[in-house]
Amino acid sequence: MMFSILLLIFVPKSEAKTGSLLTGTYDPNSTALINERRDIQEIDVLRQIINQETLICLAVVKDVKAVVDDVSSVKRSMESTVTIVSSLQPALNTLKRQVDFLIRDNTLAQNVKSLKSHVDILLIQDKISAQKIENLERRVDTLSKDNALQQTVDTLKTRVNSLSRKQRRKNKKIVMICEKTIQETEQKFNRNIAEIYELLKNRTLQIVKKGSKITDCKDHYLQGQTQSGVYEIYPFHNESQVSVYCDMETEGGGWTAIQKRVSGSVSFNRTWAEYKNGFGTPNDSYWIGNDVIHQLTKRSNSSLYVSITLQNGRPLYEFYLQFSVSDEKDNYKLFLGGPATGTLGDSMLDTGYPNYSDLSGMSFSSPDKDNDRWSGNCAAFYGKGGGWWFNRCHGAFLNGPWSSAYWYRAWYPTIQRESMVTETMMLIRRH
Structure with a gap:
């Protein structure tokens, strides 16, 4: 431009x-x-x-x-x-870290150097050992040619074998003596244990005889009764006897059955008075009576053992360490303490629903006397008559209509269908 x-x-x-x-x-x-x-x-x-x-x-x-x-x-x-x-860049960074690591890690180089030194030493030792072996082989060849020395060696071998046989016989004799001593000691120990057991048994019988009449199944067990069955007890310390079923086999024996059901021949849809005094027969199904339960648990701490047998014959149980029932003035209030252990699962004490189905601290209710926390009467709800300790209402109810659809939550959730049950028992034993 x-x-x-x-x-x-x-x-x-x-x-x-x-x-x-x-x-x-x-x-x-x-x-x-x-x-x-x-x-x-x-x-x-x-x-x-x-x-x-x-x-x-x-x-x-x-x-x-x-x-x-x-x-x-x-x-x-x-x-x-x-x-x-x-x-x-990532690969370069990785390589850089590896290089830095190798630069910092001097131990590897030192270990390699040390191993190399050891290898050199081992090579030298191997060479020396090989030389010694070669010298020994030459000496063996020389000695093998000496017949006199060979005879000496054979003689020494014979003497060693002889001494070895003698030592083995001696050791065997010592072992037999020790075994005999151990056997005699065991027999003596067993005799002493039997004598001590007999003394304790006699002492226990003397203690039981010195007291009043037998009050529960544990007294029968301490007197030597080991067969489960129906026995007579005197829980009120007078001439009034009560027929009960005693379990002498479960967990050491001495358990008194306060509830037992093996069939539907005995109805549990009973009044307050019937649950107070008891009903049924111990040979089949019965409730021992709330007054008796109170008497049995007021004197000392007791445990509760709940047993349920299924149709397939499988027994399930739940054990509660503490169990007691107050008197009629307090509506036979239940006190239950754990820990609860067993195969049934806890459906009475700590069910996870404390305001609904935990039963510890609950009063007893019957179809004609409502003491539960629900607005209605759990004991008479929809014809499911039966006395029990109810909350609002329950997760366990062993006294419901036997093996029917009206028997609601016999032991929830383990027992889903009440027709699965063939036998129930509530057993107590004082500590």
Whole structure:
């Protein structure tokens, strides 16, 4: 653009010179004409200079464009290189960490050096051992040729074997003596244990005989009764006896059954008075009576053992360490303490629903006397008559209608269907 402007500036001047020639005023020696020639020459020089500068500028522009293209190419190469380096950076970092770890871990090099030293030592020792073995072999070869020495060796072997047989016989004799001594000691120990057991048994019988009449099944057991069955007890310390079923086999024996059911022949849909005094027969099904339960548990701490037998004959149980029942004035309130252990699962003490089915601290209810926390009467709900300790209402109810759909939650959730049950027992034993 600059060169075009310069050309436009000089062109009018040359045209002026030409015009003067055309007008007829041309004088070759005139000063003006001389000046015009000089100006024309200068314009020609300037044109040549301008043309040269234009060519130089075009060349420079071409070179600059080439440089720009080269720079762009280098930039693209650099961007590609940066991308490759970025992709390789995690691997480079991992390698760097490994190299740093190897540089820091001089222990490996030291261990290798130590192992190499040990190997060198072992090689030397192996060489020495091989030399010793070779020397011993030569000595053995030499000694084997000496018959007298061989005879001596044989003699020594014979003597060693003889001494070995004697020692074995002696050891055997010692072992027999020890075994005999141990056997005699065991027999003596067993006799002493039997004598001590007999003395304790006699002492227990004397203690029981010195007291009043037998009050529970544990007294029968202490007197030597080991057969389960129906026995007579005197829980009120007078002539009034009560027939009960005694379990002399479960968990050491001496358990008094306060509830027992083996069939539906005995209805448990009873009144408050019947649950107070007891009903049924111990040979089949019965409730011992709330007054008797109170008498049996007021004198000392007692445990409760609940047993349920299924149709397939499998027995399940739950054991409660503490069990007692208050008197009638307190509505025969139940006190139950754990820990509860067994195969039935706890459905009375700590059921997970304390305001609904935990029974410890609950009063006894019957179809004709409502003492539960529910607005209705759990003992008479929908014809499911039966006395029990209810909350709102229960998760365990062993006195419901036997093996029927109305027997609701006999022992929830272990017993899902009451028709699965063939026998129930509630056993107590004083500590």
